[in-house]
Amino acid sequence: MLTAMSLRQRKQQRAREQIVDAAFALFAERGFADVTVADIAERAEVGRTTFFRYFGDKQEVVFSDEQAIIDDWIGRYRALPPTTDVPAVMARLREFTIALCHEMTADAEHYVLHETLLADNPELYDRATRKFQRLVGAMSAELRERGVPEPAATLAPQVALACYRTGRHTAGLDPAALPGAVAAAFEQLTEFVPRNHALPPGTGTRMD
Amino acid sequence: MLTAMSLRQRKQQRAREQIVDAAFALFAERGFADVTVADIAERAEVGRTTFFRYFGDKQEVVFSDEQAIIDDWIGRYRALPPTTDVPAVMARLREFTIALCHEMTADAEHYVLHETLLADNPELYDRATRKFQRLVGAMSAELRERGVPEPAATLAPQVALACYRTGRHTAGLDPAALPGAVAAAFEQLTEFVPRNHALPPGTGTRMD
Numbered sequence: 001m002l003t004a005m006s007l008r009q010r011k012q013q014r015a016r017e018q019i020v021d022a023a024f025a026l027f028a029e030r031g032f033a034d035v036t037v038a039d040i041a042e043r044a045e046v047g048r049t050t051f052f053r054y055f056g057d058k059q060e061v062v063f064s065d066e067q068a069i070i071d072d073w074i075g076r077y078r079a080l081p082p083t084t085d086v087p088a089v090m091a092r093l094r095e096f097t098i099a100l101c102h103e104m105t106a107d108a109e110h111y112v113l114h115e116t117l118l119a120d121n122p123e124l125y126d127r128a129t130r131k132f133q134r135l136v137g138a139m140s141a142e143l144r145e146r147g148v149p150e151p152a153a154t155l156a157p158q159v160a161l162a163c164y165r166t167g168r169h170t171a172g173l174d175p176a177a178l179p180g181a182v183a184a185a186f187e188q189l190t191e192f193v194p195r196n197h198a199l200p201p202g203t204g205t206r207m208d
Numbered sequence: 209m210l211t212a213m214s215l216r217q218r219k220q221q222r223a224r225e226q227i228v229d230a231a232f233a234l235f236a237e238r239g240f241a242d243v244t245v246a247d248i249a250e251r252a253e254v255g256r257t258t259f260f261r262y263f264g265d266k267q268e269v270v271f272s273d274e275q276a277i278i279d280d281w282i283g284r285y286r287a288l289p290p291t292t293d294v295p296a297v298m299a300r301l302r303e304f305t306i307a308l309c310h311e312m313t314a315d316a317e318h319y320v321l322h323e324t325l326l327a328d329n330p331e332l333y334d335r336a337t338r339k340f341q342r343l344v345g346a347m348s349a350e351l352r353e354r355g356v357p358e359p360a361a362t363l364a365p366q367v368a369l370a371c372y373r374t375g376r377h378t379a380g381l382d383p384a385a386l387p388g389a390v391a392a393a394f395e396q397l398t399e400f401v402p403r404n405h406a407l408p409p410g411t412g413t414r415m416d
Contacts, residue, residue: 086396086400087399087400090400090401126334126337126338129334129337129338130334130337151374151375151378151392151393151396152396152399152400154373154377154378154393155370155371155374155393155396155397155400156400158371158373158374159367159370159397159400161366161370162363162367162369162370163363163366165362166362166363166366167359169362170358170359170362181359184359185359185362185363188294188359188360188363189363189367189400189401190401191294191295191360192294192298192360192363192364192397193295193397193398193401
């Protein structure tokens with residue numbers, strides 16, 4: 001029974017991958033707007049019914065890994081020892097964000113196609129924006145649950161997203177540049193705070 | 209001739225305001241989805257042609273002040289003496305963001321209706337997200353033009369947006385709480401940076 005289940009699961013996984021690969025190949029050839037679900041199903045050698053078993057529409061194929069990424073992040077964060085120390089939380093989010101950039105750009109060609117699709121299709125761009133807001137919301141919920149007080153629990157993932165967006169802007173369409181550009185944005189955060197802010201309370205002197 | 213122009217401009221301004229007021233009244237009564245452009249035009253006592261002279265669709269009415277707010281922000285920023293000092297730029301963005309929160313909530317009833325519409329209609333929520341990204345993009349362009357180096361020019365407005373979003377989350381639907389909640393989020397940023405980061409280069413000791 002267990003073997004039968006895994007066989008079915010492997011088949012499902014393969015059908016899903018075939019659909020995603022076929023869709024991205026077609027988007028690259030013809031552009032997102034000119035590809036139909038029927039085209040994708042035909043290229044993937046599956047029926048339309050099979051397509052709709054896995055995806056609601058062709059937009060969903062572009063974000064096929066969305067829930068997996070969110071679950072994976074939350075799972076990895078839960079595996080870390082708990083901390084409510086705000087700089088420590090921020091340092092973790094920095095590591096997570098840079099790791100995500102490495103994962104997103106591991107397949108450089110796929111990454112460039114994905115980014116080009118978003119730039120050319122406002123509805124995909126909106127969908128990507130919602131995806132990142134969901135990820136940020138899920139991280140905030142996790143931080144709150146682990147005792148990080150407000151507003152830090154809400155703000156820290158939002159600031160991580162700000163650093164990701166900034167790095168994405170400066171790296172442009174160069175996948176190799178993305179992780180470093182995002183790291184530079186996090187580094188830049190330290191410049192935002194006037195130096196005297198960081199003195200221990202009560203010393204009352206400026207260092208600059 | 210000048211008088212004739214101003215008279216026409218005043219008429220246009222009045223028609224625009226009538227449309228916006230009528231639309232918000234109808235949205236409050238029936239919900240966004242159940243209001244048509246014809247309904248809005250009828251309530252505003254203008255023709256459909258007049259409606260479409262000012263707005264592309266009923267979504268646009270919800271964001272009627274979008275371009276004015278962007279132009280206003282950029283104009284106000286240009287009026288300040290130039291600076292490329294990153295903490296000074298961030299302090300300005302903080303003031304601007306809090307001032308914007310005061311403006312957005314000046315009409316408390318309108319603010320609550322606007323926020324409720326966004327919460328209930330994903331397409332309006334997406335549109336609002338795009339609006340803030342446009343504002344952030346315009347501020348970044350302005351900072352770049354005034355000599356603020358990258359990545360600060362891109363990051364600073366993104367971080368201001370992160371603080372706005374955080375304040376909006378903690379304030380909930382209470383308009384009076386928004387400016388203070390956003391100020392608290394900016395204040396929280398100082399906690400994100402490990403203290404030793406703020407020491408002058410070369411001292412090499414931790415303060416905590």
